[in-house]
Amino acid sequence: MSDRIYGYAGRVLRINLSTEKVKEEPLSKELIYGYLGGRGFNVRRLYHEVPKGIEPLGSRNKLMFATGPLVGIGLPLGARLNVTAKSPLTGILGDSNVGGHFAAEMKYAGFDQIIIEGASRRPVYIYIHDGDVEIVEAEGIWGLSISKAYDIIRQELGDWRIQIAIIGPAAENLVLFSGIFFNVYRPAARTGLGAVMASKMIKAIVVRGDGYVEVARPRDFERFVEELEEAIYAHEQYWPRRSMGTSRILLAANRLGFLPAKHFTEPVVDYAFKVSGERLAIEYNVKNRACFSCILPCSRFYVIKNGELAGTYGEGPEYEALAGMTVRIGNDDLDYALKAIELANDLGMDIISLSEVIAWAMELYERGLLSRKETDGLDLSWGNMEAVLRLIEMIAYREGFGDLLADGVAKAAKRLGKGLDLAFHVKGLEMIQADPRGLKGYGLGFAVASRGADHLRSEPFIELSDNPDVGRRLFGEPEATLRLGVRGKGRLVAYYENWCALVDSLEVCKNIAENMEILPPSKMVEALRIVVGINMSVDDIMKVGERIVNVERAYIVRKGIRRSDDMLPRRFLREPMPKGPSAGHTIELERMLDEYYRARGWDPETGIPTVEKLEELGLDYVIDDLMSHGIRLKKASGSRQSSPP
Amino acid sequence: MRRYCLCLCSISAGEEIFKKNDDTYTETGDHSAPMVRRLVVDPSKCVGCRYCELWCSYKHEGVFSPSFSRIIVVKDDRIGLDYPIVCRMCDPAPCIEACPNDALTRGEDGIIRVVDAKCNGCGSCVEACPYGAIRLSPRLRRPLICDLCGGDEPICVKKCPTNALRLYPLAEEDLSENEKAFDKAYRYALEEHKRLMRRWGLHVR
Incomplete structure (x- = not known):
């Protein structure tokens, strides 16, 4: 255990269902420093390993599960997991975050990340326990509902401590918005990852382990946790x-x-x-x-x-x-x-x-x-x-x-061939339960989110405070924190996107860490120092968040996403809110988008990250890759283009 | 003096179990003997976060892992089951009796401790415990038995976010005068309520 990396299990599991080969890889330091965990790990790997043109429901798509360094230790808010693949619903980034008990158990089983490649020919479930992997025939449970499959797998393995990721009949029938359900009631629901799992003929993934996680500075950790407990309870x-x-x-x-x-x-x-x-x-x-x-x-x-x-x-x-x-x-x-x-x-x-x-x-x-x-x-x-x-x-x-x-x-x-204007989605992902005409920062967030219409990529809850002083202080613009304001929203959303990328990569709860502001970037830095033993500044860590957002953007840019796709359905742009406290409002998206791209360092005409920004984030591999796909990257002084082969 | 284990299962338990368990609270015989402290569980409050397991394993083993915990939260998500299982300090204790090597001893404080030098990790105690409250440590194959963290403030009690865990007894109170003073309905309600109060850690008679 001398090479043990504090806070992490330290290993990555790769299962190829076509060849039935299982491989363990060490978790690389480069991945840890550059991407921290969870969403960052998955997105970095997806960018490399699932190139353009892969069929989402084909055997070459990869399904990845990853958790982060603040999970499985006695931190009172770390339990999350990201599931990632190319989405069959949107054709772009498929990614969903889930809580429960699976993520921690995965670490106790020995892994920070599990990558499923290939596809099985017959229904199976995968049983991962203390570093061992069994691929179990699942003909008998294919077709069963989530709750029935949950009961049967637990009974069959005779162990109530297992944690299970299950798909239901919707996924088996390749419903493009089917999810993966963790122990019955907790889904990684968005972007159709259930169908990806079904296309690989996996009914369930079971994890169980007797392993443990250590922290780098135990005494500091005890104190740090007590402080967090008090902040949460109070x-x-x-x-x-x-x-x-x-x-x-x-x-x-x-x-x-x-x-x-x-x-x-x-x-x-x-x-x-x-x-x-x-x-x-x-x-x-x-x-x-x-x-x-x-x-x-x-x-x-x-x-x-x-x-x-x-x-x-x-x-x-x-x-x-x-x-x-x-x-x-x-x-x-x-x-x-x-x-x-x-x-x-x-x-x-x-x-x-x-x-x-x-x-x-x-x-x-x-x-x-x-x-x-x-x-x-x-x-x-x-x-x-x-x-x-x-x-x-x-x-x-x-x-x-x-x-x-x-x-x-x-x-x-x-x-x-009907109702195209009434189909409320962005980039193919259906909109959540909030009308962006009454929550304009959220609206901008839906438009630019890397997986399509979604609030969890940015969650700029602070605009609900309707307190102009906060906006003036944080973003130099009072309107930024007024929910019906327009100016300053670009900076607001960019900042919160970076923060949320960190929340999803450390795999802590967004409600507690971000909405309740228990784990602002300054506390994340402290947590990393104490748990993992790495010293990063607030600027360093915000760069990690920004890097993750930029890799995701590059991933969807490679699939052809441009500014014109960062769009909201017509109703929200043209039809004024009919009644209530937000009556008369539409959402002034274009103005907010201009400001957002400026805040991001992306080309405002195309929405493509600039060379300077990618270089600043150390994303040279992204620059090379995008140019090899014939994508023009703007520079302040003109553009850089791929040279012909 | 003979003490029985504290059976505190009961959120949905029927009348019969209530009755059976109620006996187990009765401290028979010598009331002047020093009261042994035990951990009591109010399962109706448990939310299954397993914060107790994590901090138990950390306090005793220096690592975070439920498999190294002396308290076990039984869970079944589909039916909403969250139930902490922990040593009830039975007297006589089936685990002590089952040990072929005399490796388990009970102290004055009632705590059952493992004598490491004598234990060969055979698991007889695990088999013998009627509550499944003993497991072998995955690392050393030694039984993990609650030691109340020495006595005064078990870490699980301290860390539980919902007050589902307490030490018993916290105080002693005789409610029999109330019992005499009021009618049947009150007496029935009081009997039921005493069970609840014991789950709060209070010693009521």
């Missing part, structure tokens, strides 16, 4: 988050007027309390549950007490699923929303994307653009939950109209 958001998790956002979004009700036509609704996290806490929740090593147990176990669905139970929901199965599709029945969420989870789908394809179809139906014949007889009126439950199954099994929606809203609109 935080004003501690108890609201502990009682409601993110489900508390629904009422807040209604107050501020940015709900996505009826497919972003109603930013406020009069039934918000009926479907709120507050109501869940009062009438449904029976206990809290936590990710590994977390002292803010924000997940909730619920039981439906009354009515025809009485006896339904499960964990969650978080805001995205809750708002997706309630307001977005015009449903005010909380019981049926919980049922729909449970069903979609058990079949294995991303509920954000699911809520968009359903809401999109409903808007077309309500406007008379989609006939009952086209929907296979389903009455897709707003809030018709009987039809929604049926439709969820039709999507998962790709039956009839469900087959169209299973490809995601962008492809569905193209195939149908």
Whole structure:
């Protein structure tokens, strides 16, 4: 153990399912210093190992799982994992972050990163325990729902301590927004990674280990953790988050007027309390549950007490699923929303994307653009939950109209030849449950996020403070921290993107680290010094965040993404918010984009990183690679072009 | 004097188990004897974060790993199960009786300790423990048995974010006058409540 790297397991596992070869590689220092962990590790490797032109559902795509240095130790917020591959939904970067207990167990099993290559010919599950890898025949569980497969695998292995990543029938049927579910209720849902796992014929990946993680400076670590504990327990958001998790956002979004009700036509609704996290806490929740090593147990176990669905139970929901199965599709029945969420989870789908394809179809139906014949007889009126439950199954099994929606809203609109303007996605990834006309920094974040419309790449929550002093102090622009402001948003989003890249690479909880500001970059530097024993300055570490964002950008630039793709759907740019506290607003995207590219050091005309920026970040391999693909990289003094071979 | 193990399982336990467990709280015989302290669990509060496991392994072994922990949180995510299992300091203790090498001893404080020189890691104690509260350390193959961190402030109790763990007994209180004063409904409720209070670490009679 003398070569042990503190904070890391120190090894990478590579499994090739085509050849059934398993290889262990040491974790390189270069990777640690340059990318820190998790998302950084995966993205760096994806850039190198999954070149342009790879078919996302073919055997040459690679599925990667990576965790970070702050996981598996007694740090009260480190439990996360990133799953990465080329996305079958968007054709660009596929990446999703998940909590729970898998990431830590993976380290105890001996690995910081697991890379799955090739494809099996028959259904299998992979059992990784204390450095050993078994590829187990899984014919009998292929086709089963997530919860059934979870029970059977645990019983078969006779070990309740295992942690499992499972796919459901939706993934098996290659629904392009199917996810990978960790122990039933925790999905890495976004960008269709479940379908990638299914294309490799992997029903589940199981990890278990008796290993351990050491920290470099134990005495300092004890003190550091005590400080973090106090900061977390004393935080004003501690108890609201502990009682409601993110489900508390629904009422807040209604107050501020940015709900996505009826497919972003109603930013406020009069039934918000009926479907709120507050109501869940009062009438449904029976206990809290936590990710590994977390002292803010924000997940909730619920039981439906009354009515025809009485006896339904499960964990969650978080805001995205809750708002997706309630307001977005015009449903005010909380019981049926919980049922729909449970069903979609058990079949294995991303509920954000699911809520968009359903809401999109409903808007077309309500406007008379989609006939009952086209929907296979389903009455897709707003809030018709009987039809929604049926439709969820039709999507998962790709039956009839469900087959169209299973490809995601962008492809569905193209195939149908209708509702293209109403397909609310960016770069093929469906939008989350917030109307960017009422949250403009988030809106810019959706437009530029490297995996498509998503808030978790930037999460500039600070604009919700509506406090101009903060913006003036941090970004030299008071509007930056006003949610309806425009100036300063480019700098705001660029900064928060860098910070979030660090959060996802150290693999700590974004809610605690970033939203609650428990782990600002200065604390991350301290954590790395104490846990890993490396000395970095705040500038150094922010460069790592910026490097990760730039590699991701280069990855999607290589796939052809340009400024014109950093776009929001027309409704948000042209149609003023109809009512509520954000009434009259559209989102001034182009102005914000100009500022964003300047803040990033990217060419404002194309959105391609400049040579100077890539050089500054030590990304010479990216410069060479982009030029070898014939991509012109701008310099302050003209452009550099690839020389002909 | 004969002490029984503290059985504190019960969030969803039925009447029968309640009754059975209730007996185990009764300190029979000599009340003047020094009270042995034990760890008590309120499973209804446990959220399954396993912070206790991590800090237990760190405090005793210097590394972070649930496999080196003396407290074990049993989990089954699908049904929302989170249940800490830890040594109940049974008396007589099946683990001590099962050890073929006399490698387990009980101190005055009731804590069951491993005599390293005598232990050959055979695992008889693991088999004998009715609660599955003993495991062998993956590194040294020695039984991992809770030692209450010496007594006063176990690290798991200190670190638990939800107050699911406590030392018992924290205080002694006689509620029998209340029991006499009120009606059946009160007496029934009090009996139930005493069980709850014991899970809070209070010694009530």
